[in-house]
Amino acid sequence: MVRPSTEQPCSIARSLEVVGARWTLLILREAFSGKTRFAEFREALGIAPDVLSERLSTLVEYGVLSKEPYQEPGTRARYSYHLTEAGRELWVVLGALQQWGDDHLPRPEGPTIERRSRNTHLPLRVGFVDPKGKEVDLDDVQMLRTAAYPTTT
């Protein structure tokens, strides 16, 4: 398999090659909620074992999850899956999807999960921030092409 980083100039497209397949972001949601074992992911999601296995392999290959052996008495050795630092940074992606769903596809019961600061207990949103850690309004955000932007010939 060719690593997507060599293929796609667009970093959105590269990210989607790792996390864009059906189920992958839901597998990561479960990883963030503390699940580590194949059977736990399978039970939480009702996902076919071959699909789960393929998705976990991709996430390990790209360094989103690390795979560690474990063994319970009287059983064969198995693997558990743990978010790496790179994986943990996908929290921003999941938080952004969660926020959009809560804002634009709300349910009468309200959100099932709240994002809060551990320190201040204030509710948190996902947004654009400048290097001083100050939020910037969506109207103030611009996307600029760099010299690395592909030119059509």
Next chain:
Amino acid sequence: MVRPSTEQPCSIARSLEVVGARWTLLILREAFSGKTRFAEFREALGIAPDVLSERLSTLVEYGVLSKEPYQEPGTRARYSYHLTEAGRELWVVLGALQQWGDDHLPRPEGPTIERRSRNTHLPLRVGFVDPKGKEVDLDDVQMLRTAAYPTTT
């Protein structure tokens, strides 16, 4: 079609029912770069027309894009597709995916797109912010289950 908002308690899952299909986030990337017409999306992405048509319909159905008729002299009436306010708020999701790809799947040429403030020209990141607009470190973020969280019986 049942609207996912009635089906999935998890807002991440609901968002993915709207934007999680293959191609959809790349179609939105093109919409953010100013494309509005079927032929423009098709040419930019090399996507099969029937897939593009289905994805655009879903985005219109969920209020991410609005569909507006236009007609050029001597041709039949066609539709163009425009980001709604709800659609525009998906910029946070795309920005988060872009940032993760730039951070964790970098290319030697560097990023093709930079996120900057229109006002200050400072580079922007996507992150968690509190109600005062102050960035909160990933280590300080917690996800808490609310009373609406589904219980297993």
